[in-house]
Amino acid sequence: MEYNSNNEVLNEKIRQWLEWDRNETTSNEIKSLCESEQWEVLDKRLCTRLAFGTAGLRGPMQAGFNSMNDLVVVQTAQGLCKYILKCFPDETDRKRGIVLGYDGRYNSKRFAELSACVFINAGIPVWLYSRMVPTPFVPFGILLKKTLAGVMVTASHNPKEDNGYKVYWENGAQIISPHDKMIQSMILDNLCPAESSWDCCSLQSPLLKDPYAEVYKIYYEKLLDNIPQKFLECNDRSKDLRFVYSAMHGVGYPFVKRAFEIGRLQPAIPVAEQQEADPEFPTVKFPNPEEGKSALELSIKLANEKGVTVILANDPDADRLALAEKNEETGEWKVFSGNEIGALLGWWAVQCYKEKNPGDSLTDCYLLASTVSSKILAAVAKIEGLHFEETLTGFKWMGNKTVDLQKAGKKVLFAFEEAIGFMFSPTVLDKDGVSAACHLATMRCYVRQHENISLTQKLNKIYETYGYHSTIVSYYLCYDPELIKRIFERIRYINGDKEESYPTSVLDGKYKISSIRDLTTGVDTAVPDRKAKLPSSSSTQMITFRFENGVVVTLRTSGTEPKVKYYAEMCAQPEEKNWTNLREILAEVVDAVVEEFLQPKINNLIPRSD
Structure with a gap:
């Protein structure tokens, strides 16, 4: 049957769909839209x-x-x-x-x-x-x-x-x-x-x-090979240390279960309601453990019932890992940010390498992080004698950078992105929530036995050694691509519309901007030729503001979700101990950047719901 929308382009797309599609459900879906003359809907579905x-x-x-x-x-x-x-x-x-x-x-x-x-x-x-x-x-x-x-x-x-x-x-x-x-x-x-x-x-x-059988076997052999025997023995001695685990209605549970077995850890206690893969994701609004406590409600409830103080959670395809820990004095749960987990596991990766390669120089070893992630690994690398490199956002960049470094005879010990993605050694050239869960649980056993402290306390010790790194990461939802484009264009031409004239400060000059990197246009005002070293792409929006006081704030669009994200960090030297003051300054700068540049109320942006 021929359908006439009075739009020749759309008519041709309808014809193509009905000729090519062999799926009865989707074919009937297009026919139904045609019969009800929903041409605008069909235009969006078929002409883009x-x-x-x-x-x-x-x-x-x-x-x-x-x-x-x-x-x-x-x-x-x-x-x-x-x-x-x-x-x-x-x-x-x-x-x-x-x-x-x-x-x-x-x-x-x-x-x-x-x-x-x-x-x-x-x-x-x-x-x-x-x-x-x-x-x-x-x-x-x-x-x-x-x-x-x-x-x-x-x-x-x-x-x-x-x-x-x-x-x-x-x-x-x-x-x-x-x-x-x-x-x-x-x-x-x-x-x-x-x-x-x-x-x-x-x-x-x-x-x-x-x-499956061959990959399964060798994957776990490689995972076990990356954990020193001394640390596995810590797991043997930690018979009373248990972890609650959520697969978030995804595939992760049987694979994390096996990782705990070969890592000689006590079996993880699964959140039963979220243990099996379920495409409905019935117990969570968003199947994303990165969302924080709202996604971990059942995990926290189970952990409290079982007297467990550490929660691990994968996303549905088990390439990301979330961590939460209970303060045994206050009873409060801390959900770690991706940057905080990256600090813990980055430190741990260095310890694992040194334990397995005693006396070896670290001069050919590298730590990687995406440009919007914390620079804590840069501080670790500087003090420990490694190298640090940042990449564009996403593990596609860190994976390919690892390949390049390997070809040059270098070793990548660890890579991470703030969106709770972690890569141990080059066994998998992508984020891996299964191996990360095993490593994090082993690290928990190690720091309790050797230092008698929690993971929260260990994170603070890392900051005391390498410098405090305070970060703020969040986002707004925006479903209008043209509005997003206008928001970023306004930032670029905030002082005029004829040539790029980026903002120079926030809060009426209280916090001055020292330089700007725009990876949409390829501009970096911090270098003499104004050309950014990282690759640029006109198809995505990404601007980084570097402030004179050391705060760095990046605004960018997500490649897979309708989000405008912002990432901010303030890095301190190890001798700087007034962490409260640093956090307050960072929060004030971020609030100003969001209000003055994104203008969420004027643009009707939808805030993240925690």
Whole structure:
């Protein structure tokens, strides 16, 4: 049946969808919208396309080219397949294949199997996990099996309506430019689904294999190898130390359970309501432990009942890790920020390396963090004799930087981002919430036995040694991309509209800005040529303000969520002990930056709900 919207472009998109889509549910969804003449909705669904970027794809699961569904996944897999064939024309290379994994969300397995059909029918072997796995198993599997690439079907901690398509390259790291642009181009050149792309009989092909047993075994061998024997013995002696664990309705529990077994830790006490993968995420508003106490209510309740003082929680695909600890004197729970966990685990990674390599120099060792994360590791590196490097936001940058450093004969001990993502050694070139949980629990056993202190007290000792680092991280929701663009353009031209004229202070000159780095335009006023060292991208908004008093504040947009985020830090020297004053100054500067630059009330931005 032909539908007429009085818009030729839309009519053609409707025709294409109904011709190409083989999923009865999404096909009927488009037909229903046509029959009810919801042309505006159809225009948004069909005349814009979910763009493929360095984060792959992520969006709501519904009919339309701007969403996650069977047809868009088939088109994406076809484009990725064509790009791989172009990059690896040799028949021998192609036999290395591709790794595919999926989590517990609606349609994750379906999307992974459709992708497998595309690759198998192109003659490329597929290592498809036979069950749900944590995201880290895909990059680990790529390196283990030496495949050409990998895909994890997950939307991480997004709402239940969403799903995503996360792509890794042969080096085991997430793709960066120019791969993303080339894959997007190949997708657009191969939109018409091949008949074979829908052929699920391909899943019986000898080209399809399951890497699960081998990856599972060797992943845990590598994890155990990264923990010194002396520290494992601490776990043996900590029979009374238990941890409450939440999988946040995701895939993490069986994998963290195994990590605790091989790490000789006492079994974690799971939050039963959140133990099994459930795509409805029924007990949490957002399935994201980064949201703080609101996401950890059941964990705190269980810990109080069991007399446990430490909580660990993964996000649904188990690549992030949250930490909370109870003050045994006050009964209050502290939910650690990603920056605070990064400080603890960064220190721990150095101790692990020194214990396993006694007498070795640290001059070839590196610690990494994203540019919006705390610079506590820079202070650790300076005093301990390591190197520190910052990257752009996201583990795709830290993973690829690790590859570069390894090629140069260097060792990356640890990397982190403030959004509770942590990478131990280069075993997995991405954030890994399973290994991080094992390391953090082992560290808790160690500091109690050797120093008789809590993790909170250990964090303070780290600050006393390397300098206090106070951070503030939060966000506003904004669903209007044009409004976000206007907000940032106003900042750039705040003193005039003819050339860039960034703000010079806040609070009527009380706090002066010494320099500005704009990674949207590539400007850095702190260097003579005004060119930023980190790569810039006009497709995202990101401006950093450096103040004369040492405060650094970054405003940026999220690549996967409708958020305007702000990150702030004030770094002190070890001899500076008035931490309260530093926190007060930082809070005053941040409040001023938010009010004067983002103007949340004027722009009707929605604040984070804690």
